[in-house]
Amino acid sequence: xxxSWFRKAVGTTLLAALSCSAMAQKADFNEVGRQMAIMLQNSxxxxxPFNEELSKRFLTDYLGDLDSQKLYFTQEDVNHFNADYGDxxxxxxxxxxxxxxxxxxxxxxxxxxxxxVAQTQKLLDGPDFDFSxxxxxxxxxxxxxxxxxxxxxxxxxxxxxxxxxxxxxxRREMLTKLAxxxxxxxxxxxxxxxxxxxxxxxxxxxxxxxxxxxEEVANYFLSxxxxxxxxxxxxxxxxxxSRFEDSMKNALVGVGALLQAEEDGAxxxxxxxxxxxxxxxxxxxxxxxxxxxxxxxxxxxxxxxxIMFMKIDKVVDLIRGKEGxxxxxxxxxxxxxxxxTKLIVIKRDKVELKDEQASGEVIEMKTExxxxxxxxxxxxxxxxxxxxxxxxxxxxxVERILNRLVEEKIDGLILDLRxxxxxxxxxxxxxxxxxxxxxxxxxxxxTLGQTQVKDSDRGKPIYTGPMVVMTDKSSASASEIxxxxxxxxxxxxxxxxxxxxxxxxxxxxxxxxxxxxLFAVRNHAGYLKxxxxxxxxxxxSSTQMQGxxxxxxxxxxxxxxxxxxxxxxxxxPHDRIRQAAGFSxxxxxxxxxxxxxxxxxxxxxANKDFAYVIQDVIKAKTRIKSNSVSLNKAKREKELxxxxxxxxxxxxxxxxxxxxxxxxxxxxxxxxxxxxxDLEKGAGLRPYxxxxxxxxxxRRAKGEGEDLDESPKWPxxxxxxxxxSLAVLRDLVDMxxxxxxxxxxx
Numbered sequence: 001x002x003x004s005w006f007r008k009a010v011g012t013t014l015l016a017a018l019s020c021s022a023m024a025q026k027a028d029f030n031e032v033g034r035q036m037a038i039m040l041q042n043s044x045x046x047x048x049p050f051n052e053e054l055s056k057r058f059l060t061d062y063l064g065d066l067d068s069q070k071l072y073f074t075q076e077d078v079n080h081f082n083a084d085y086g087d088x089x090x091x092x093x094x095x096x097x098x099x100x101x102x103x104x105x106x107x108x109x110x111x112x113x114x115x116x117v118a119q120t121q122k123l124l125d126g127p128d129f130d131f132s133x134x135x136x137x138x139x140x141x142x143x144x145x146x147x148x149x150x151x152x153x154x155x156x157x158x159x160x161x162x163x164x165x166x167x168x169x170x171r172r173e174m175l176t177k178l179a180x181x182x183x184x185x186x187x188x189x190x191x192x193x194x195x196x197x198x199x200x201x202x203x204x205x206x207x208x209x210x211x212x213x214x215e216e217v218a219n220y221f222l223s224x225x226x227x228x229x230x231x232x233x234x235x236x237x238x239x240x241x242s243r244f245e246d247s248m249k250n251a252l253v254g255v256g257a258l259l260q261a262e263e264d265g266a267x268x269x270x271x272x273x274x275x276x277x278x279x280x281x282x283x284x285x286x287x288x289x290x291x292x293x294x295x296x297x298x299x300x301x302x303x304x305x306x307i308m309f310m311k312i313d314k315v316v317d318l319i320r321g322k323e324g325x326x327x328x329x330x331x332x333x334x335x336x337x338x339x340x341t342k343l344i345v346i347k348r349d350k351v352e353l354k355d356e357q358a359s360g361e362v363i364e365m366k367t368e369x370x371x372x373x374x375x376x377x378x379x380x381x382x383x384x385x386x387x388x389x390x391x392x393x394x395x396x397x398v399e400r401i402l403n404r405l406v407e408e409k410i411d412g413l414i415l416d417l418r419x420x421x422x423x424x425x426x427x428x429x430x431x432x433x434x435x436x437x438x439x440x441x442x443x444x445x446x447t448l449g450q451t452q453v454k455d456s457d458r459g460k461p462i463y464t465g466p467m468v469v470m471t472d473k474s475s476a477s478a479s480e481i482x483x484x485x486x487x488x489x490x491x492x493x494x495x496x497x498x499x500x501x502x503x504x505x506x507x508x509x510x511x512x513x514x515x516x517x518l519f520a521v522r523n524h525a526g527y528l529k530x531x532x533x534x535x536x537x538x539x540x541s542s543t544q545m546q547g548x549x550x551x552x553x554x555x556x557x558x559x560x561x562x563x564x565x566x567x568x569x570x571x572x573p574h575d576r577i578r579q580a581a582g583f584s585x586x587x588x589x590x591x592x593x594x595x596x597x598x599x600x601x602x603x604x605x606a607n608k609d610f611a612y613v614i615q616d617v618i619k620a621k622t623r624i625k626s627n628s629v630s631l632n633k634a635k636r637e638k639e640l641x642x643x644x645x646x647x648x649x650x651x652x653x654x655x656x657x658x659x660x661x662x663x664x665x666x667x668x669x670x671x672x673x674x675x676x677x678d679l680e681k682g683a684g685l686r687p688y689x690x691x692x693x694x695x696x697x698x699r700r701a702k703g704e705g706e707d708l709d710e711s712p713k714w715p716x717x718x719x720x721x722x723x724x725s726l727a728v729l730r731d732l733v734d735m736x737x738x739x740x741x742x743x744x745x746x
Contacts, residue, residue: 027516027525029218034096035515036222036235036528044229045447045505045531046572050094052087054228059086061569062105062224068142071160072112074153075146081105093225099214102221110209115150116157117206124195129162131633137163139627161198162631168194170636174644178708187704192264200263207309215524226528231568232507233531238524239317241509248423249386253323256351257284258698259315265308266291266332267315271700277349279699284344285334286701292330293318297345304330321348354697356381358394360401360674362408362685365730366667373730376410378402383423383431383478394423395430400679402434402462408685412466412733414725415482418496422477425454425506425535432485433458435467439489440538440580442481444506447532453580466732467492470725471548473558476501483548484537490586493596493732494548495725497556502565504544505572506533534572538580545574551593552600552728554721555613560620590745592735599731600724608657609720612650647711654712661715669716690717 041050048054059081067073085092085101092098123129137159138144147153172194179186192200215237222235236244246252256276260268266289278284294304295318307315319327329344336342361377378401386392405413425442432441433456445451469483469492480500486492509529513522536542545566565571604610630636672685691713718726739745 025521026215026523027513027521028096029214029222030096030099031516031520032218032512032525033093033098033222033225035512036225037090037093039510039512039515039528040226040229040233040530043508043510043528043530043532044233045533046229047447048229050090052090055088055090056082056086057228057570058089058093058225061228062102062221065220065224066106066109067112070141070144070146071153071157072109072116073146074112074150075148076150077108077112078146089225098221099218103214103217106212106217106220110212112153113206113209116153117202119154119157120161120202121199123158123161124165124199129165131162131166131631133631135159135162135631136628137631139623139629159631163629164198164201165194166631166633166636168197170633170640174640175705175708178705182708182710184707187708197263200265204261204263204265204309208311211311211314219526222526226530228570230505230531230570230572231565232503232505232529234507234529236509236527236529238526239313241527244509245387248384249388249392250353250356250384251386251392252351252353254320254348254351255284255327255346256349257319258700259290259312259319261312261315262289267307267310267312269701271698273351273353273698276351277346281344281346283342284329284331284346286699287334289332289334290315290329291332291341294328294330295319295321297326297328299328304328323348323350354675354677356384357676358397358401359676360405362405362410362672362674363726364670364672365726366669367730367734373411373733374409375726375729375733376405376408376413377416378405378413379416380420382420383427385424385427387424393427395427395434397676398431399434399462400676401674404674404679406463410465412468412729413463414468414470414722414729415492416470416722417475417479417483418470418472418721419474420476420479421474421501422479422503425478425481428478428481429454430457432456432482434462435464435486436489436491437461439485440583441485443536443538443540443577443580444533445536445577451536451577453582455582466729466736468725468729468732469494470721471496471500471550472556472721473497473499473501473563475548476503480504480543480548481535481537484541484543487548487551488537488539488583488585490588490591493552493591493593493728494550495552495600495728496550496554496721497558498553499549499564500543500547501563502543502545502547504535504542504565504574505531506535508532531572534575536577538583539585540577540579542574542576544572551591552597554600554604554724555610555617556721557613557616557620560617560624587745590736590739592732592739595735596728596731600728603724603727607720607724608653613720651710651712658712658715665716665718671716692717 037050041047063073063078063081089098089101092101147156176186178184219235219237219240226233226235255278256273257269257278258271258273260270262268269284269286269288269290272279272284272286291308292304292306293315294300296303305318307318319329321327324347326345326347329346330341331344332339332341358378358380360379363375363377365373365375367373378398380394380398382394384392384394429441433439436456437458437460439456440453441456442454443451444454467486469486471479471483471494475483475496480503483492483494483500487494507529509527511525511527513525516522516525534542534544545564547564630639671688671690673688674685678686714720714723736745
């Protein structure tokens with residue numbers, strides 16, 4: 001069922017936030033497409049020939065975005081579109097006549113979805129599926145061929161629905177089994193059968209496909225055109241650009257609630273921001289279900305909009321509004337009788353996303369030799385910045401936290417960039433200087449081959465001690481610039497997954513409305529986020545495709561998955577340029593990397609959790625290679641039973657081992673938290689319990705079956721990678737201190 005553009009249009013969770021009211025008249029998207037085509041030719045780094053070959057790519061990508069699993073279109077459809085438009089889309093774009101084709105293709109996609117969903121209902125209304133046959137379906141159809149015709153598509157679809165019902169049946173039976181074993185309420189005992197749940201799932205999907213206007217069709221098509229240049233060039237609708245700007249500011253205007261679309265059509269409250277508007281009002285609760293919205297709180301019944309089966313982004317737009325205005329929500333309370341509703345009125349206000357802000361820790365750690373170590377951890381979820389007003393800057397936040405860590409006389413520092421997808425290039429340039437002082441940070445090359453070196457603007461660093469940077473496959477873009485610069489300078493040891501994501505390109509949002517003819521309507525014209533430059537490390541190597549390779553790598557499941565720039569369509573190649581002027585790295589031997597790797601490998605080899613990861617990687621690679629899911633219930637039950645036994649054995653082993661580790665940790669560690677709020681108040685170090693799940697900034701609802709998960713939590717809240725990174729840093733601190741005492745380094 002999933003299609004790649006569905007993430008853009010729907011998304012599973014969104015914060016109800018800032019609003020922009022739609023105006024009656026919108027830009028002519030034929031003209032928007034024409035101007036975007038011109039902008040791509042003039043601005044994109046690769047300077048691709050705007051010709052028939054690129055036109056074929058536009059079409060292939062548009063069809064793939066709509067139907068990524070090749071379940072709706074047929075080869076006959078694809079042949080028809082290729083014959084009619086395969087070598088003409090580039091011309092139609094420049095002629096300002098692209099939308100009729102985009103709409104024609106989308107309309108056929110909608111027709112095909114309607115047919116599949118109608119077939120789904122017939123299958124679900126018919127006899128029960130035969131789960132005893134020796135049939136299977138492909139786990140991923142991304143690289144599969146299109147079904148030849150509607151007859152073959154219908155046969156393929158029957159298997160897809162059979163698998164969906166089987167998976168839901170097995171999931172329900174597993175939840176019931178676990179609940180019975182644990183003596184807990186059965187979360188799967190609602191009144192909907194697996195068939196009913198699948199029917200509702202496709203009803204919602206069909207609604208999302210049908211509830212699309214011209215602006216959204218343009219969004220899907222123009223996004224495919226833009227991404228045909230490279231994975232990060234994109235068309236952003238007016239709404240998407242607003243959300244992007246809000247996310248960079250780490251602050252929104254809204255009610256402060258995390259929303260999730262439910263299969264039965266309602267919108268569920270999955271999180272409430274502590275201290276936010278909904279929290280202050282006090283009536284809205286976790287797991288409440290919103291069924292209607294009066295965006296203006298007029299009090300008139302006719303203004304209450306039914307949001308059942310409405311796309312989640314449109315629900316968010318209804319809840320959004322100006323600061324100080326109110327919104328009325330019609331809610332089915334989680335604690336009330338079935339079908340009961342109540343009206344909740346919430347005044348919109350600014351909501352700070354504090355979970356996404358930089359934060360710090362001081363970890364006091366006793367060593368085997370009895371020598372206490374005071375280690376700092378600085379966590380940065382993204383390189384956020386308020387581009388409009390400049391009031392929010394992650395480099396300013398990091399500087400404040402880092403200064404506090406230095407005041408606390410830390411012996412070593414971990415900079416945690418895991419899951420940090422990047423952000424502001426200017427912020428990373430400034431931040432690198434906190435650790436290097438004046439030095440080259442990144443080189444930027446434009447399409448003409450001109451290269452500019454961007455140096456840090458700080459004469460002296462804030463922190464000069466031993467340092468580890470934690471990365472993973474989700475560390476991208478600005479994270480790779482910072483990690484790469486520190487690695488090139490021999491300033492820090494990179495610890496984590498085999499490498500970072502590998503995004504070495506720079507994008508710039510351009511307002512298409514400014515390029516439209518003089519008297520043209522500009523409303524909702526959107527933006528072109530275009531790749532205009534590639535960036536390179538001070539040493540001259542691009543992070544493109546290769547990422548930043550860890551100095552000390554640890555086993556990780558992501559190595560089994562196709563995650564990273566190298567797996568994306570149309571990714572630009574890796575290359576090198578000469579090293580930056582003024583590039584003068586520190587002595588590499590002062591990092592003791594060979595010895596650190598040796599000690600780390602000894603710990604990893606002895607670590608049961610990393611052994612489990614290696615086992616899981618092998619199994620995942622085998623599953624991915626086979627790319628097959630059985631439709632035989634007995635086989636699936638056998639696989640699930642084996643997996644359940646293995647998981648229970650792991651849990652049993654872990655509980656006993658984690659208990660011992662936790663006891664030892666109490667003697668070894670003391671934890672102190674540093675937040676921006678703490679610094680604002682001038683508070684002292686705040687002791688905290690890393691195992692606490694209270695959540696400082698957001699209360700979150702538990703997912704279905706979460707209470708039945710008996711997997712023990714990481715002892716002392718330290719996942720294996722963070723625990724190993726602390727050990728690497730401790731070793732680095734010890735070696736640095738010993739080398740200084742021996743006069744080997746200054």
